[in-house]
Amino acid sequence: MKVNVKVNGQNKVFNIEPGDYLLDTLRKENYLSVKKGCDNSSCGVCTVLFDGKPIKSCSLLTAKTEGHEVTTVEGIQKEADKLSDYFGAEGADQCGYCTPGMALSVHALKEENSNPSDEEIKEYLTGNLCRCTGYQSQHIAIRNYLEDK
Amino acid sequence: MKVVKHALPSVDGKGLMMGRPAYTDDLADPNSLIVKVLRSPHAYAKIVKIDTSKAEALEGVEIVLTYKDFDRRPHTRAGQGFPEPSPYDKFVLDQWVRYIGDETACVAAVDEETAQAALKLIEIEWDILEPILDFETALDNEILIHPEPEIFENFPIGFDPKRNLAAAYSMEVGNVEDSLKECDVVLEAQFFTQAQAHAAMEPHTVNARMDYQNRLVLYTSTQAPFHIRRIVSQSLDFPMSRIRVIKPRVGGGFGGKQHIHGELLVSTVTIKTGKPAKMVYTRKEVFESSFQRHPMRLDIKLGAMKDGTLKAINCHILSDTGAYGEHALTVFMVAGAKVLPLYNKVDSVKFYGDVVYTNHTSAGAYRGYGAIQGNFAIESAIDMLCEKLGVDPIEFREKNMMLKDETSPIFAIMGEGTEGTAMNMESCELGYCVSRGQELLKWKEKYPRVELADSKVRGVGMAIAMQGSGIPYIDMASATVKLNDDGFYNLLVGATDIGQGSDTVLAQIAAEALETTLDKIIVYSSDSDLTPFDTGAYASSTTYVSGNAVFKAAMDMKRAIVKEGALALGVKVEDIEYDGVVLKAGDKEITLKALSNRLYYSEDQKQLMITNSYFGTKSPPPFMAGFAEVEVDTETGEIKIVEYVSVVDCGTPINLALAKGQVEGGIVQGIGMAVYEEVLYTKTGKSINNNFLNYHIPTRKEINKLTTEFAESYEESGPFGAKSVGEIGIDTPPAAIANAVYNAVGVRIQTLPITPEKILAGILANKAKK
Ligand code: FES
Ligand code: FES
Numbered sequence: 001m002k003v004n005v006k007v008n009g010q011n012k013v014f015n016i017e018p019g020d021y022l023l024d025t026l027r028k029e030n031y032l033s034v035k036k037g038c039d040n041s042s043c044g045v046c047t048v049l050f051d052g053k054p055i056k057s058c059s060l061l062t063a064k065t066e067g068h069e070v071t072t073v074e075g076i077q078k079e080a081d082k083l084s085d086y087f088g089a090e091g092a093d094q095c096g097y098c099t100p101g102m103a104l105s106v107h108a109l110k111e112e113n114s115n116p117s118d119e120e121i122k123e124y125l126t127g128n129l130c131r132c133t134g135y136q137s138q139h140i141a142i143r144n145y146l147e148d149k
Numbered sequence: 150m151k152v153v154k155h156a157l158p159s160v161d162g163k164g165l166m167m168g169r170p171a172y173t174d175d176l177a178d179p180n181s182l183i184v185k186v187l188r189s190p191h192a193y194a195k196i197v198k199i200d201t202s203k204a205e206a207l208e209g210v211e212i213v214l215t216y217k218d219f220d221r222r223p224h225t226r227a228g229q230g231f232p233e234p235s236p237y238d239k240f241v242l243d244q245w246v247r248y249i250g251d252e253t254a255c256v257a258a259v260d261e262e263t264a265q266a267a268l269k270l271i272e273i274e275w276d277i278l279e280p281i282l283d284f285e286t287a288l289d290n291e292i293l294i295h296p297e298p299e300i301f302e303n304f305p306i307g308f309d310p311k312r313n314l315a316a317a318y319s320m321e322v323g324n325v326e327d328s329l330k331e332c333d334v335v336l337e338a339q340f341f342t343q344a345q346a347h348a349a350m351e352p353h354t355v356n357a358r359m360d361y362q363n364r365l366v367l368y369t370s371t372q373a374p375f376h377i378r379r380i381v382s383q384s385l386d387f388p389m390s391r392i393r394v395i396k397p398r399v400g401g402g403f404g405g406k407q408h409i410h411g412e413l414l415v416s417t418v419t420i421k422t423g424k425p426a427k428m429v430y431t432r433k434e435v436f437e438s439s440f441q442r443h444p445m446r447l448d449i450k451l452g453a454m455k456d457g458t459l460k461a462i463n464c465h466i467l468s469d470t471g472a473y474g475e476h477a478l479t480v481f482m483v484a485g486a487k488v489l490p491l492y493n494k495v496d497s498v499k500f501y502g503d504v505v506y507t508n509h510t511s512a513g514a515y516r517g518y519g520a521i522q523g524n525f526a527i528e529s530a531i532d533m534l535c536e537k538l539g540v541d542p543i544e545f546r547e548k549n550m551m552l553k554d555e556t557s558p559i560f561a562i563m564g565e566g567t568e569g570t571a572m573n574m575e576s577c578e579l580g581y582c583v584s585r586g587q588e589l590l591k592w593k594e595k596y597p598r599v600e601l602a603d604s605k606v607r608g609v610g611m612a613i614a615m616q617g618s619g620i621p622y623i624d625m626a627s628a629t630v631k632l633n634d635d636g637f638y639n640l641l642v643g644a645t646d647i648g649q650g651s652d653t654v655l656a657q658i659a660a661e662a663l664e665t666t667l668d669k670i671i672v673y674s675s676d677s678d679l680t681p682f683d684t685g686a687y688a689s690s691t692t693y694v695s696g697n698a699v700f701k702a703a704m705d706m707k708r709a710i711v712k713e714g715a716l717a718l719g720v721k722v723e724d725i726e727y728d729g730v731v732l733k734a735g736d737k738e739i740t741l742k743a744l745s746n747r748l749y750y751s752e753d754q755k756q757l758m759i760t761n762s763y764f765g766t767k768s769p770p771p772f773m774a775g776f777a778e779v780e781v782d783t784e785t786g787e788i789k790i791v792e793y794v795s796v797v798d799c800g801t802p803i804n805l806a807l808a809k810g811q812v813e814g815g816i817v818q819g820i821g822m823a824v825y826e827e828v829l830y831t832k833t834g835k836s837i838n839n840n841f842l843n844y845h846i847p848t849r850k851e852i853n854k855l856t857t858e859f860a861e862s863y864e865e866s867g868p869f870g871a872k873s874v875g876e877i878g879i880d881t882p883p884a885a886i887a888n889a890v891y892n893a894v895g896v897r898i899q900t901l902p903i904t905p906e907k908i909l910a911g912i913l914a915n916k917a918k919k
Contacts (some may be wrong), residue, residue: 001263032175037350038432042841045350059704073168084166088158091806094814095349095402095648096165103166122849129841131348131401132648134813136465137847 008075022057043130047101073100092141094132163445171398177356178551182257182835185264189246192280192508203270208221209263216242226409227475228373231305244572247472249723250437280508283705284469287505315474323497330459332452337533340526341900344828345442351400353410356427357419373685392799396675403645436839447526471511475665483519490557504629528612528884572767582774582796597892608893617768618873619690626695627681627762634749636742643683644695650807662703690871696868701761716837775881777778786909792854800872815878
């Protein structure tokens, strides 16, 4: 079947099987920033924005994106570039496998809530797991980014 | 120092966050065959008959592999120095399967769905055998997990498969039995540590293709690319000269990727079909069919005098290596070798035990590598002993622990599967770490407990730890520095960046030595055709061993530049002054930029490219003191880690931000092991928690406050004074948290993890006693 979806501002037509998940479609279509880390929607490295809201692309059927907008990190390069400066300053990126998904979640958080509390940041990002950093450096980096320090 | 000891951003972090294709699966040929493995549903069984004809007949299936397609060539999947101290007890595919999830057969097909469908069409008649699932019953059990005749050990490691023994070891300094008799107080305690999953975010991934020279090119998410090349060649009998292994960016390792995973099967598919192929583990496969931390039972006896002098340590360990013996001996030995020297003033110390096979997922290398297990037992037992003695546990440690310029006889006796190397502690700021950590946590105000409102109690506990910096006389690393026109450099290293930031750290060392800036060092690592050798990212070796190789090569390059500068200026080498930018002799001068252009294009043309290598003659330990403050709910047993303070002596932290990242990442994995994580099995040996919903790694909600500092310390033998920092962070949380829980509520947990259920049971038992 064919699906019409706007990816990173561009209209796309994807040729898919009805059971295909968005994560696999995106990787097949060369949006390689979207990573796969688990089998049951529990790690967050596949995060993309669906009409501006972070979702796990591994658990959304591509068919359901018909007429919607999807954003990957390729679509927020400027923001990711800037956020990565804050991550770099804190050593908050190690293997980097979690960071494209994180960048999308942080971007969406910023759009929704320009002045979140520490608890709100943690709550919003809790589904974005990171096994490398121990989280605190990421938290400081995200806080500084949101406060534009 | 201008570049070293600064918090510089990593060289790759930005590109990775921006989503540039960089990991193994991103770089697979889009036409790759999809390789899938049929995994054993039985903990122990023999294939009586296997029929793959239906699978082969399925449209889109390219090849099906079973044990019949492979010569019986025993090897180990452990990526270690060669010859390995791990038994050669694994076949690529075997007629026997030894745990649920073991490799039974393999399919390569045009797409995932076809591969999955083909797996279901493979028909197997099994002879189901009774497994061993309790490691305490494995030794001398009548069931034999490895009865096959072909397997062997490379040199004596205590391997005795007729007793289900993968390895065994014992050593004694002095006479522990006699010393214990002389002691005023003797403490005996038993501890259990659990299997922990590595849970790196990137699943094990490998892709292969034949290149235009008909050579096999593997991209693989590995910590040890050169070992991978060797093992692929050995086990498939394929010439090493026709294999290229490239390690792209790797999404975390923690020891889990210090093993063969899909490389042998994917290589076989590509060699046999000539087609590109790839394998990406599912998360379930990562949990069930890769590796995990060795579960251990540790029996400790400590003897001390009333005045608080520790006299004797007796440590017996039974370790569970699971179905295969990767890292069996060495992890076991590190549980002693990198814990016991902390208390170097004892009269006698004994360390011995066995590593047994069971029908569980194989255990293997995992950050801490035995030291975390040993640390939990010894550092818990020290607190227990102090209570018996009525002495303060910190004063006791300060009195008995390793200090600068001291040594331990254990260093010479215990190495990595072989004899060790004697060494003095030329850098050791453990005393500072202990006192600074108390200040940071406000220990004196909080010890042992503070009662809050609503049934909540806070307690503090601590532990000290050490690790190593590479494996002396075994680990070798090398580096090549190449000068380009315009005066910038390539740094080629075999060292393996798996996310810990070694490309950045090594580039910083090169930049500092060459007196240039980080942007002038273009680092490329881990490509068996293009970069020089390195044993790999393990054993806390990269900053120290690979760093020393980089330092040597960079200093050689600087001398070569000065020599060429002298030639260009027509002066003697001794007359040159060089600051990394301009070469001066009296009133003559030439910039590096001009000199490098001259060398490329105008006069005395040549390529300056210099390789040097390093292997350690000792393994200077980093040290740390870890302090935990926990809050326990006395009604539910629930536990919260309020704060974790780490004060670390890793010599010079080459990159302050990345070194801190190593410590904090390790601490949080250690907190995971202490309170949240445990690989669980059913009675039949099936994994219960093979996904992130059921296996809880810490999320950002559980992490409240990490305070991390470095001691001022300088290790003469390290590059710019550095020691390692990759593993030390993980060692202290289990013991420090167990001690804190005890101080909070009087419940001593000796079996990890420290769960609310165990704490509550302890609280209730204490109440019942009163
Ligand atoms: S891949 Fe893990 S949540 Fe989607
Ligand atoms: S940096 Fe490795 S998972 Fe987050």
